[in-house]
Amino acid sequence: MPRGKLENIGIPTLDEDVFVSDRKKAEDHAEKVIKIPIHKIEDFPNHPFQVRNDEEMMDLIDSVAKSGVIAPALVRPKEGGSYEMIAGHRRKYACLQNGLRTIPCIIRNLSDEEAVMIMVDTNLRQRQTILPSEKAFAYRMKLEAMKRQGARTDLTSGPAGQKLNSLKSLSDSSDDSMKQIQRYIRLTYLIEPLLKLVDEGQIAMRPAVELSYLEPHSQKMVLEEMEINVCSPSHDQTIRMRKAQEEGKLTDEVISVIMQEEKPNQIEKIRLSSQRISRFFAPRTSIKEMENEIVKALEVYQRYKKRQREKQER
Numbered sequence: 001m002p003r004g005k006l007e008n009i010g011i012p013t014l015d016e017d018v019f020v021s022d023r024k025k026a027e028d029h030a031e032k033v034i035k036i037p038i039h040k041i042e043d044f045p046n047h048p049f050q051v052r053n054d055e056e057m058m059d060l061i062d063s064v065a066k067s068g069v070i071a072p073a074l075v076r077p078k079e080g081g082s083y084e085m086i087a088g089h090r091r092k093y094a095c096l097q098n099g100l101r102t103i104p105c106i107i108r109n110l111s112d113e114e115a116v117m118i119m120v121d122t123n124l125r126q127r128q129t130i131l132p133s134e135k136a137f138a139y140r141m142k143l144e145a146m147k148r149q150g151a152r153t154d155l156t157s158g159p160a161g162q163k164l165n166s167l168k169s170l171s172d173s174s175d176d177s178m179k180q181i182q183r184y185i186r187l188t189y190l191i192e193p194l195l196k197l198v199d200e201g202q203i204a205m206r207p208a209v210e211l212s213y214l215e216p217h218s219q220k221m222v223l224e225e226m227e228i229n230v231c232s233p234s235h236d237q238t239i240r241m242r243k244a245q246e247e248g249k250l251t252d253e254v255i256s257v258i259m260q261e262e263k264p265n266q267i268e269k270i271r272l273s274s275q276r277i278s279r280f281f282a283p284r285t286s287i288k289e290m291e292n293e294i295v296k297a298l299e300v301y302q303r304y305k306k307r308q309r310e311k312q313e314r
Contacts, residue, residue, distance in 0.1 A: 031106050031107070031108060032106075032107075033072045033104050033105065033106055034104070034105060034107065035102040035103065035104050035105070036075065036083060036102060036103060036104075036105045036107075037101060037102055038092060038095060038096060038100070038101060038102060038103055039101075040081065040082050040083055041073075041075055041082070041083045041084070041085050041092060041103070041105075042078070042082060042083070042084050042085065043084075043085055043089060044084060044085050044086060044089070044115070044119055045084075046137075046141070047089060047119070048120075048133075048134050048136075048137035048138045048141060049089065049123045049127065049130075049134050049138065050131070050134065051089055051090055051093045054129065056127075056128055056129060057090065057093070057094070060090060060091070060094045061094045061097045061098065063094075064091070064094040064095060064097075064098050064100070065098050068104075069091050069094075069095065069103055069104050071091070072088075072103075072104040072105050072106050073085060073086075073087060073088025073091055073092065073103055073104070073105045073106070074086040074087040074088060074105065074106050074108060074118065074122070075088070075105045075106070075107055075108075076107070076108055076109060076110045076115055077107060077109065083105070083107070084115070086108075086110065086115050086118055086119050086122075087118060087119060087122040087123070087126075088103070088105070091103065111149075112145070112148075113145040113146070113148055113149040116141050116142055116144075116145040117142055117145055117146070120138045120139075120141060120142040121142075121173065123138065124138065124174060131199045132184065132187060132195075132198050132199055132205070132208075133187060133195050133196075133198065133199050135176075135184045136184045136185060136186075136187035136188045136195075137188055139170065139174075139176075139181050139184050139185050140185045140188050142170060143166055143167065143170055143181075143185065146166040146169060146170060147166050150165065150166055167181065167182070183205060183206075183209050186208075186209045186212040186213075187208055187209070187212060188212075189212040189213075190208060190211060190212050190219065191216055191219045191220060191223070193223055194208070194211060194219055194222070194223055195208075196286060197223075197226075197232075197286075197287075200286060200288050202232055202287070202288060203232050203233070204232075204235070206235045206238075207232070207233050207234060207235045207237070207238040208238075210235065210238035210239055210241070210242045211233070211238050211241075211242075213242045213245070214241060214242065214245055214250070215245065218241070218245065218250055218255060221252050221255045221256070222241070222255055222259065225255060225256055225259035225260070226259070226287075227287060229259055229260055231259070233258075233259060237258050237259065237261065240258060241254070241255060241258060277290060277294070278290075281293065
C-alpha cells in the first residue's frame with residue numbers, strides 16, 4: 001500500500017513512533033514537584049548548618065504563612081519509603097511553625113558524594129548569615145566528598161595531587177581562597193566550647209587555627225585560663241603554645257604563664273570565676289551571655305538603689 005494512504009487512515013509512520021517514544025521517556029524521567037508529608041523527611045546526617053530562630057527565620061516563617069513554599073525543597077529517596085533532606089531544612093522548619101504537614105519537594109536520586117556537595121553549595125549560596133563553625137564543617141564535608149569521588153574517577157593522581165586538585169576546585173566554587181578554606185577546616189579540630197567562642201567573635205580566626213593544633217587537654221586548659229583571666233589569646237600567644245607543644249614542652253603551667261601575660265592594649269578588668277557565678281545561670285550559658293545578664297542585673301539594682309535614696313530624701 002502506498003505510504004500516503006497509510007498516513008491518510010491515521011497509521012503513524014516509523015519517525016512518528018520514535019518521536020512519541022522519546023518524548024514519553026523524557027516526560028517520565030523529568031523531575032516533578034510533589035508534596036511530601038514532613039514526617040517522612042529525615043534531616044541530612046551531620047548537617048553542618050544550624051536552623052536558628054533569628055530574624056532571617058522569622059521572615060521566612062511569615063513568607064510561608066502568606067505565600068507558601070515558593071522554592072521546593074530537594075530530597076533523595078531512602079529505603080522504606082522515607083526521604084532525606086538535601087536542601088530545605090529551614091523551609092521544613094518554617095512549614096512546621098505554620099502547622100503545615102506537607103512540603104513541596106523535588107525527588108532526585110543522588111550518590112552520597114553528590115548529596116553532600118549539593119547540600120553544602122545550596123546553603124552557602126542561599127543563607128545570609130553563616131557562622132565560622134558552619135563553614136568549617138561544610139567545607140570539610142564537601143572536600144572529603146570530592147576526594148572520595150575523585151578517587152574513583154582520577155586514578156592517575158596520587159593522594160597529595162588529588163587533595164590539592166579537590167581543594168582548588170572547592171575554592172573555585174566558593175568565595176574563599178584555598179588558604180582560607182584550610183583555615184576554616186582547621187576549626188573543626190577545636191573542642192566545642194572554643195569553637196562556640198569563635199562563632200561568638202571572642203576568638204579571632206588565626207589564633208583559633210593555632211589552638212586547633214593543640215591536644216584537647218591543652219585546649220581545655222586554654223579555655224579555663226580565658227575564663228579565669230577574662231581574656232582571649234592573641235595570635236602570638238597561640239603560636240608560642242603550638243610551638244611549645246611541637247617541642248614537647250607544653251604543660252598546664254606553660255599555658256597558664258602565657259595566658260596571664262598582660263597585652264599592651266589590654267585594659268584592667270574585673271575577674272569573676274565561672275565556677276563562682278555559674279549556679280546563677282542555665283547550663284551551657286556562654287561567658288558573653290553571663291556578662292550581659294550580669295550587666296542587666298546591675299542596671300536593675302542601680303535603679304532600685306536610686307528609688308531607695310529618693311524615698312529617704314522625701
